[in-house]
Each structure stands twice: as C-alpha cells, then as structure tokens.
Amino acid sequence: MTKSHVLTIIKRLRGEFPDATCGLLHENPWQLLIATILSAQCTDKRVNEVTKKLFAERKSIADFANADLGKLEQEVHSTGFYRNKAANIKKCCILLLKNFDGQVPNTMKKLTSLPGVGRKTANVILGNAFGLNVGIVVDTHVKRISNLLGLTKEKNPVKIERNLMEVIPRTEWILFSHYLILHGRKTCIARRPNCPECLLADLCLYACSINIGRSQL
Known part of the structure; x- marks a missing residue:
C-alpha cells in the first residue's frame, strides 16, 4: 500500500x-490509568459505568492505595478478571505514591514498570492523558x-x-x-x-x- x-x-x-477521542471517561491521568487497566477484555461502556461509581467514592490515588481489596474486587467485578484488576490497581497506586510522588509517569519505561501496565495501556495513557505520540x-x-x-x-x-x-x-x-x-x-x-x-x-x-x-x- x-x-x-x-x-x-x-x-x-x-x-x-x-x-x-478516547472512549474511557476520565478527568486526569490517574483516572485514565485505572480505567485502562479495567478495560482489558471489557467494553468501554461497562468500564465507564464502573468508574463513574469508583471515582465518585475515591477522589485520589491515595484513596485507591488504601482501599480494601475485597471491596475493590466487588466494585470492579463486572469488568471481568476482577481479582487481578483490583490487585493491580491497588499496587499501581501504592507504587505511584512510593516511587513517583503520586503522579502518573509520562514515559513508556516508567509506565510499564507498574503492575498490569503493558505497552498497549501505556500507549493509551501517553497519548490521551499527555498528548504524546509514542506509539x-x-x-x-x-x-x-x-x-x-x-x-x-x-x-x-x-x-x-x-x-x-x-x-x-x-x-x-x-x-x-x-x-x-x-x-x-x-x-x-x-x-x-x-x-x-x-x-x-x-x-x-x-x-x-x-x-x-x-x-x-
């Protein structure tokens, strides 16, 4: 061609x-990170339904880092693979606070160092949260x-x-x-x-x- x-x-x-535009509703990079983790093997529509409630209850990365894992699993259950997704979200937020001063990093290498974040997820975040044409x-x-x-x-x-x-x-x-x-x-x-x-x-x-x-x- x-x-x-x-x-x-x-x-x-x-x-x-x-x-x-990106089909995952978000207001900032960390919300997009969580939404993208949830989007694996799930529709944007379902993810948006789930995150609407999640983000209404939890207003910060710290809120997710400190979340009860069992409750978080229940809240994301309808997106599928809920145990892995809930665990990765919690671990990600803990590491964001520990290693990145509570900020979502804007490089492929740093993003893919986070649990549950592969190249596809990183590309979604870099492109839609930071406007970077990395991939x-x-x-x-x-x-x-x-x-x-x-x-x-x-x-x-x-x-x-x-x-x-x-x-x-x-x-x-x-x-x-x-x-x-x-x-x-x-x-x-x-x-x-x-x-x-x-x-x-x-x-x-x-x-x-x-x-x-x-x-x-």
Whole structure:
C-alpha cells in the first residue's frame, strides 16, 4: 500500500469521525490509568459505568492505595478478571505514591514498570492523558482492521504496532487507533463487516479481494 493510499484512509476516517477521542471517561491521568487497566477484555461502556461509581467514592490515588481489596474486587467485578484488576490497581497506586510522588509517569519505561501496565495501556495513557505520540494502541479492532486493510500481515500486537508506525504519520498515531475502533464498531464489525457500505472499500485489501467496490490498490 502506498503512502498516498494511507493518507487517503486517514483523511476519510477523519471526515467520518471528526470528534474521535478516547472512549474511557476520565478527568486526569490517574483516572485514565485505572480505567485502562479495567478495560482489558471489557467494553468501554461497562468500564465507564464502573468508574463513574469508583471515582465518585475515591477522589485520589491515595484513596485507591488504601482501599480494601475485597471491596475493590466487588466494585470492579463486572469488568471481568476482577481479582487481578483490583490487585493491580491497588499496587499501581501504592507504587505511584512510593516511587513517583503520586503522579502518573509520562514515559513508556516508567509506565510499564507498574503492575498490569503493558505497552498497549501505556500507549493509551501517553497519548490521551499527555498528548504524546509514542506509539499506536493496538486493540482487537486495530489488529483486525489493519490486517483487512493490508497495512500489516502480523498477528502479534507489538509487530502490528511496529508496522503501523512505519506507514502512519507520527502526528496521527493517537487518533488513528480511535478512528479504527470507531470504524470497527460502526461498519467493519468483526463477524459481519459491512463492506458494501464501507468508505474504505476501494482501499481495503479484503474488500477488494471479495470484489466489493472498485480497487484503487
């Protein structure tokens, strides 16, 4: 796929989703950190329902560091993997107070030193809390759609991110993930992609392979 095609994809997605932003509701970096930990294998909608109550009751990192683990587990139960998530949230907040003066760090290395924080979570925080284009968030939508489009042939998220970083302009890294996530929810649905109605059909390797639209590839 040429650079021109990639830029056209971005332009069309920007036109379709001009208000694209992070789907996890938050007011500051530590709230986004907690929300992102909870988002693993869970929908943004469910996470937002849970964090609305969590953040109303606990107003600071210290409140989470001092939280009763059993109660926290109950409060995040509906997000799945609740024991691990509750433990990681509590441990993270303890370490933020101990090692980072109660502030969420803004580097990949420091963020990924926290329990439950991998590269994907760190990218979410760096991009959306600090506005730093350090990497590209690769969730299930991004993984699937980037393969369908022909932007990568990889299945490993780290390798997919590397491929995308090579072809997507750095200034678009944060928004590109948002675009694909929204596109995946609206049109390129996992089990039944609506290729005939897709604004990217003529630029999509998969859509062109099944003769949907007129290929520009």
